[in-house]
Amino acid sequence: MQEENRLRCQLIAVCKRLEQKGLVAAADGNVSCRLGRGRLLITPSGRAKGDLQPLDLLLVDDRGEVLAGAGRPSSEIRLHLLVYEKRPDVQAVVHAHPPMLTAMTLAGMPFPADALPEVWMGFGPVPTAPYATPCTREVPDSIAPFVEDAQAVLLERHGSLTVGRDLGEACSRLEKLEHAAHTLFYAHLMRQGPPEPLTREDLRKLDRIVGRRPAG
Numbered sequence: 001m002q003e004e005n006r007l008r009c010q011l012i013a014v015c016k017r018l019e020q021k022g023l024v025a026a027a028d029g030n031v032s033c034r035l036g037r038g039r040l041l042i043t044p045s046g047r048a049k050g051d052l053q054p055l056d057l058l059l060v061d062d063r064g065e066v067l068a069g070a071g072r073p074s075s076e077i078r079l080h081l082l083v084y085e086k087r088p089d090v091q092a093v094v095h096a097h098p099p100m101l102t103a104m105t106l107a108g109m110p111f112p113a114d115a116l117p118e119v120w121m122g123f124g125p126v127p128t129a130p131y132a133t134p135c136t137r138e139v140p141d142s143i144a145p146f147v148e149d150a151q152a153v154l155l156e157r158h159g160s161l162t163v164g165r166d167l168g169e170a171c172s173r174l175e176k177l178e179h180a181a182h183t184l185f186y187a188h189l190m191r192q193g194p195p196e197p198l199t200r201e202d203l204r205k206l207d208r209i210v211g212r213r214p215a216g
């Protein structure tokens with residue numbers, strides 16, 4: 001019970017961070033974490049993230065059935081269930097609507113993870129999943145090809161999905177990507193064109209530092 005209370009408080013702290021940093025507005029987005037085997041805590045549908053309290057979170061099983069709490073689970077629960085099914089290493093999932101990252105998908109610009117060394121080391125490639133109707137099965141289907149390898153996926157015209165070994169990591173990854181998107185946007189304006197990627201050799205060196213298999 002102590003662990004559950006700790007995670008409830010952490011998850012609420014993440015919701016407040018997302019709202020304060022403008023990464024969600026009102027009831028946008030959803031956050032979840034594992035609570036032991038086959039059980040998750042997840043935000044309820046239709047509630048402003050900044051107003052949530054620890055006891056508002058729902059306890060659900062790995063099929064999304066509510067075990068405890070009032071209200072319906074988040075409308076994108078299928079997205080979370082898919083990640084937990086495919087990624088035993090993931091303990092927490094954040095789906096948000098970050099303005100700059102989402103704008104990049106609207107502009108049809110793939111996220112250039114290979115332009116900034118620390119983004120490359122932290123994430124490797126950051127794919128964009130093709131447009132899918134929110135709140136339907138199309139959304140998990142759209143991310144399925146990417147979910148096994150990626151720490152972050154952008155959802156075209158919709159937002160972002162970041163995962164982590166805990167709630168703090170899943171949230172920090174989103175903050176880092178949105179921050180990088182601002183930098184890339186300014187660089188784009190200054191150069192009137194997309195930023196140059198690092199060379200393949202520079203990328204390989206970064207891969208070696210973090211022990212990642214070279215991409216592509």
Ligand SMILES: [Zn+2]
Pocket residue numbers: 028029076095096097134158159
């Ligand atoms: Zn959404």
